[in-house]
Amino acid sequence: MMKKISLTLAILCITIVSFAQNNSGEFHGDFDLNMQSYQEDELIGAKAAEEIVLNNSYLNINYTKGNFAAGLRYESYLNALLDFDDDYKGNGIMFRYATYTIDGLEVTAGNYYEQIGSGLIFRSYENKGLGQDNAMDGVRLKFSPTKGVYLKGFIGKSRTYFTYSDGVIRGADGEINLNEALNFESKTKIIVGQGFVSRFQPDINPKFELPKNVAAYSSRLNIINGGWNYSGEYATKLNDPIGSLTAEGNNYAKGSALMNSLSYSKRGFGIIAEMHRVDHMEFRSERAQEKQYIINYIPTLTKQHTYTLLALSPCATQPEGEFGTQVDIFYKIKKGSFLGGKYGTKISFNFSRINALNGGSSFLNDDTEHTPMLISIKGEELYFKDINLEIYKKINKKIKVTGVLAKQSYNKDVLEGKTPGTYGTVKSTIAIADISYKIKKGHTIRVELQELLADGGEGSWSMGLAEYTISPHWFFAVQDMYNWGNYDVKKQLHYVNINCGFLSGSNRFAIGYGKKRAGIFCVGGVCKEVPSSNGFSLTISSSF
Amino acid sequence: MKNIITLFSFILIITSCDVVEGPYLIDDGGITPIDTSTNTYVKKVLIEDFTGHTCPNCPAAARELEAIHEEYGDQIIGMALHVSATFARPPTHEAPKFQYDFRTIWGANWDNFFGISDIGLPKGMVNRVGYPNDYKLGKNEWLAVVITELEKEIDFGINITTAISGGNGAITINTELLNTIDGDYNLVVCLTESNIINWQKDGTENIEDYKHNHVLRTVLTDDALSTSSTYTSGDNIPKSITINLSTLEQYNIDYSANTAEAGNGNAGGWVAENISVIAYIYDNATQEIVQVEEVHLIN
Amino acid sequence: MRKLFLTITAIALFSTLSIAQTRTLPSVNVKTLDGGSINITELENDGNPIVISFWATWCKPCKKELNTIAEVYEDWQDETGVKVVAISIDNSRSMAKVVPYVNASDWDFEVYLDPNGDLKRAMGVSTVPHTFLLNSKKEIVWQHKGYVDGDEDELLEQIEKIAK
DSSP: OHHHHHHHHHEEEEEEEEHHHHOOOOOEEEEEEEEOOOOOOOOTBBBBTTTTTTEEEEEEEEOOOOEEEEEEEEEEEEEOTTTTOOOOEEEEEEEEEEEEETEEEEEEEEOOEEOOOTTOOEEEOEEEETTEEEOOOEEEEOOOOOTTTEEEEEEEEEEEEEEESSSSEEEEEEEEEEHTTTTTOOOOEEEEEEEEEEOOOOOOOOOOOOOOOOEEEEEEEEETTTTTEEEEEEEOOOOOOOSHHHHHHHOOOEEEEEEEEEEEEEEEEEEEEEEEEEOOOOOOOTOOSSOOBBOOOOOOOOOOOSSSTTTSSSOOOOEEEEEEEEEEEEEEETSSSSSTTOOOEEEEEEEEEEEEEEEOOOSSSSEEEEEEEEETTTSSSSEEEEEEEEEEEEEEESEEEEEEEEEEEEEHHHHOOOOSSSSSSEEEEEEEEEEEEETTTTTEEEEEEEEEEEEEOOOOEEEEEEEEETTTTTEEEEEEEEOOOOSSSSGOOOOEEEEEEEEEEEEEEEEEEEEEOOOEEEHHHHHHHHEEEEEEEEEEEEEE | OOOHHHHHHHHHHHOOOOOOOSOOOOOOOOOOOOOSSSOOOOOEEEEEEEEOOTTTTHHHHHHHHHHHHHHGGGGGEEEEEEOOOTSSSSSGTTTTTTTTOOOOOOOOHOOOOOOOGGOSSSSEEEETTTTTTTTBBBBGHHHHHHHHHSSSSSSSSEEEEEEEEEEEEEEEEEEESSOOOOOOEEEEEEEEEEOEEEEETTEEEEEEEEEOOOOOEEEEEEEESSSSEETTTEOOOOOOOOEEEHHHHHHHHHHSSTTTTTSSOOOOOGGGGGGEEEEEETTTTTTOEEEEEEEEOOO | OOHHHHHHHHHHHHHHHHHHOOOOOOOEEEEETSSSSSEGGGOOOOTTTTEEEOOOOOOOHHHHHHHHHHHHHHHHHHHOOOOOEEEEETTTTGGGGGHHHHTTTTTEEEEEETTOOOOHHHHTSSSEEEEEETTTTTTTEEEEOOTTHHHHHHHHHHHHHOOO
């Protein structure tokens, strides 16, 4: 079957290409292959895969000519790498579309991705490395009647793994850039937007009355004045009960999400403060589902770390209820000054804190009604706290140093969905030194030393990484993570990993071998979340 | 101009929303359950609820199962299988709470075969439909599948009679064919016990006197229904099984005490009056359960 | 094994075929830092080379690449007239941090936002950093994935080749 498809695709594409070259249409795409072999390793909890080698890969092909574009994506998960859900199995053409623009109206039929505002009520997107793809299958229209006014409408079914949801999703969004639309020049820029989404599913519940069309609205405002930038979005979701036969299972309460951010920046300095309050805003494409089938996106209000030990226990947003705040400061100490040194010094400071809502999230049914307080920080259960400082300094032509100091608090029970009282809150202090040394032109060696001292959870960790890169084509890296502080002596293990790769133009080949701990894994400039594993890995990615 | 009109009408058409006002419980709603006391056979559905006494989200699934049973009556048959070391093995650090071992070797084997607890509990199957792709159902998905299953035609009718006294006796299963069909079917006969009062985690609480219902105790047979694969309408296939409750009870105690399971052998204390017999027939090719029946062991 | 071989052959086939054709920018909209929206095909540089680099505030190699170029940008512009356009793929989680970060880093590049990855997908970008070089006719003549110390020298070489 696979042979037939490849052959058909090849012939089809040769035909299209030769046709295209005569008619100045263009043909390009990209390809990604991830293979991993899994050997059993009881100590780190690595499972052997029955198939021995697992593979995730996809091939995108796009054709554009003038106002017309079409394309498809062939995906193969035979079987999916263990970091992907069990249900992610199979292969086939999972994405195909045709787009045509006429008189400024853009029509897309087939699959598409779309986002309304920040995604609080609707976001259809993909992140192949994390196994995220909730593409829509339907029709989308985009239109800009005059300068500064952007309208879009869409209808379709949302994808989860290899199927589409039962629920039909409809949405519309309008955004007006007041300065452009009303044509006035001003130092202050104002942009407003309003979005609407609704999901239709028939009501088969014999005992409770369920709404067939569940709607969500969101309004957003963005004001920019010189170095000041304010952005706010408020979203609300009307009754969305799961459809259980028990009263306790059906929550008819209104959900809401509020996001605000205010930043000030000028050359060499930037500061931003953000907050969000999320209450009962899990929005699925099928009301009875418990995993995946999610059509909105509540961004996590914490810093996305890429240093391994900083990202060891990442915060997971609780869409059913949380209150968070975050502050970031970016500062560049000028070169020539006392603290700046010859090249200047860069400082990044970040603080974030997420806690529970007062009394839990909103709930409404025939017997109970609860609405949590609007703002409640003191006295609420702490979910996550992170305070970190990063300093980067170029010492001389050969040496660059980055140092990080951080303190984190991680409520393992809530954030990992465990029974309250199992682990409690894990507090950790982390220190990182990242030094790169230029041996000669094009040859650089980079060493990372990370230390995590923790109280609870898995205990303390140390990590060392050495990466040798030869510009522009090669990289070699050796990494070891050592869980020396684990309370269970048997689990005080070394996770050693070796990687090397070759890059040329838009092609990247990488092979690796070793043990990986479950979590976020970064190498050669790419980060992804993986389960614990022991074996070989091969990655090929290319675009043409 | 034409474009603006097209787009706006498109937007207007697709916008819609329903807001339901309380009370949400439908007053005259509900199904009138089919009267199953007459002799006519009806379609019955088996809901297998994989659970564990230290699984805090599991009682919600048991309540969902009860609610479905209340709504549709005797056409719904439930079975609770306590599986997995994480959720059902008696935890030594919680002693003397949660020390009963509800696990069985058959529960563990089915859990392994269907890969249920791997993806977390509670999880269940409704007549095992959807195998091998979409059969592991969360509790909220059970209702939709039950509704479709109840509308299916039946080819088999199962009749169970028991003659037990003093923990010994015979169970007789008579399978009647309602249509002429072809296929490879298996008959499974199990015993489940209800009303077992023991510890259970429920959300953030530890309930001491939780009532465990339809807990799988033992599987008496899981064999081919007949040697041929053709069945003629009107055929009757009998099966007789002799049982000794104390031997069956001891088997579970030995299984629990097995070092591989790291249990504590505390799997006895069966009460014969609370035991039911469940017999079901499944299609060997698709794993789908096509008919099921339940009766009390002691009448 | 056979299917892998066939897949690789298919890829090789497409790659060789596509080398023969010219490649222009797709018609996709991106957001500007002051709330506006432009179509990427509207980028202009008076016929001088344009570098388009995809980055994110959470991508260390991306920031290293752009900060390294920022240090020598003035020299590059004097020599070749090149314009560097940095497209941030930060989604709504970190999009608000782009402006303060860009200003604090003292960049003189044109920066645009692609929060849902529309331009990224249309240009076949799967990992960042990914850098493209456009010639005077705004055709893509060179691209490079990833960044390690020293890659900026190769980029400058490529720019010099096509600068007028």
